[in-house]
Amino acid sequence: MYGEILLSEPLVVLQTDNVLETCKGLLANKQVLLVTSNSFSKAGWPRTLQEQTGIDICAVVDNIQPNPQRKDLESLHQRLKGESVECVLALGGGSVLDSAKVLSRMLTEQSLSENWLAPECLWEGPPIPVIAIPTTAGTGSEVTPFATVWDSQEQKKYSLGQVRPTTAIFAPSLTLSLNREQTLYPALDALSHALESLWNRHRSELSESRALKAIALICDALPKTLAQPHNIEARTALQQAAMWAGLAISETKTAIAHAISYPLTLSYAMPHGLACSFTLKAILAEQQACFNVPTQYVDKIKALLDKLQLSVEVERFVSPSKLLAEFNTDLDPTRAANYAGDISHQALKRILERSLYTSKRC
CATH class of the missing domain: 1.20.1090.10 (Dehydroquinate synthase-like - alpha domain)
Structure with missing residues (x-):
């Protein structure tokens, strides 16, 4: 229905009635980091993805809070930097998608500089590919090249750029319970x-x-x-x-x-x-x-x-x-x-x- 949209960087946009089958086709033989919400985790999505698709989920992040905080993302980087992540699968609302995009960039580095959120920060190579499945309808994070990070302690908001997902999957049925x-x-x-x-x-x-x-x-x-x-x-x-x-x-x-x-x-x-x-x-x-x-x-x-x-x-x-x-x-x-x-x-x-x-x- 959406087809492929030509942008300055590749982006494939899909609509599906079968999220599991679509994920299976895209993520076979890859080490996957699943970033989702606590509600989807409690509903059994990590286990369902593994059991019904055979996807190799190497780690799950399911404690994303609204308005992702810098300190929380830095803690996640410390926890996950030893994992061999080949793709990030993001299933959730805008905060989940933004967090997944930020992690896709952070996890290309073993250590972060103090100014890792500054526009002038230099990164080695591209971010890890992200497949984004929005479960709300609004932020557009599934197709944008930037992600918002908040620092409530310092009363600041940052925008990390060049982190557009490689694939956006729309499954409207996931929004029916909102x-x-x-x-x-x-x-x-x-x-x-x-x-x-x-x-x-x-x-x-x-x-x-x-x-x-x-x-x-x-x-x-x-x-x-x-x-x-x-x-x-x-x-x-x-x-x-x-x-x-x-x-x-x-x-x-x-x-x-x-x-x-x-x-x-x-x-x-x-x-x-x-x-x-x-x-x-x-x-x-x-x-x-x-x-x-x-x-x-x-x-x-x-x-x-x-x-x-x-x-x-x-x-x-x-x-x-x-x-x-x-x-x-x-x-x-x-x-x-x-x-x-x-x-x-x-x-x-x-x-x-x-x-x-x-x-x-x-």
């Missing part, structure tokens, strides 16, 4: 990816076409999925949207909404998908004419965000007055600088106030 938040927040992350690639200094015709595909799919499929959680067609559409949005930001990277989101996740444990999406409508209203987003898409986005009432979701984590009082408008330049609009302190204040104190005025 609850509302597990469905909503990743989908909002994908919507943010799509919009941020449109109001981006690095926007191209290719990234634009991919972003608009993602927006159309999300605006149609997200309400259906929230209303009918077992609607497999809608679940499939959300995974496709996440892929297209991920491919869009693979070219442009993210921008202002993500730059705003990082301190909110670090300071208030606000889920990433919510933190990077509650400002979208206000940003769109701020300089809509500059972004050249087609009107029919703008109307759909506004209708969706109005219905979701994200300012109410935000108040579960921090009050509007506290957020505004504490927010530092000196944003991460690696993302904010990609934004094609106004990132002045005044503009950021307007965006936050509109996002927090109104849902339908924008």
Whole structure:
């Protein structure tokens, strides 16, 4: 259904109704590191993979927490660096996929330099191949060339580059058990990816076409999925949207909404998908004419965000007055600088106030 997508580096994208058979064909005769979530481990996936496919799983990592922490990944490197890993199989949500991608790079080295997360860090050779099976629909980590690492102690966020998976396997049936938040927040992350690639200094015709595909799919499929959680067609559409949005930001990277989101996740444990999406409508209203987003898409986005009432979701984590009082408008330049609009302190204040104190005025 997806076929093969030609990028600057090889990426095969597959859809399957039989994950085990697909894995068997791809991983035969390889030493495999399985990175997954505790819930999939408890459900018996490591044993099932070995017994029903014959895959040689040399180690299992199943204790990945949301927003992968630097210290935890460094501990995993110490634990796993003696293993002869030939391929990393990642089965889980965005944090699992990002962790697997980071480990695929870390495990090519016996020791890590202090600045291993810095852009200027030099690595010997390519990362270990990664096969990514997303079990949520939103982060796009299964197709992007970067992975996010957090350091809550130092209040920092890092992005490790050049770690695109070699294969992405989509199995929509794995997403049927997701609850509302597990469905909503990743989908909002994908919507943010799509919009941020449109109001981006690095926007191209290719990234634009991919972003608009993602927006159309999300605006149609997200309400259906929230209303009918077992609607497999809608679940499939959300995974496709996440892929297209991920491919869009693979070219442009993210921008202002993500730059705003990082301190909110670090300071208030606000889920990433919510933190990077509650400002979208206000940003769109701020300089809509500059972004050249087609009107029919703008109307759909506004209708969706109005219905979701994200300012109410935000108040579960921090009050509007506290957020505004504490927010530092000196944003991460690696993302904010990609934004094609106004990132002045005044503009950021307007965006936050509109996002927090109104849902339908924008």
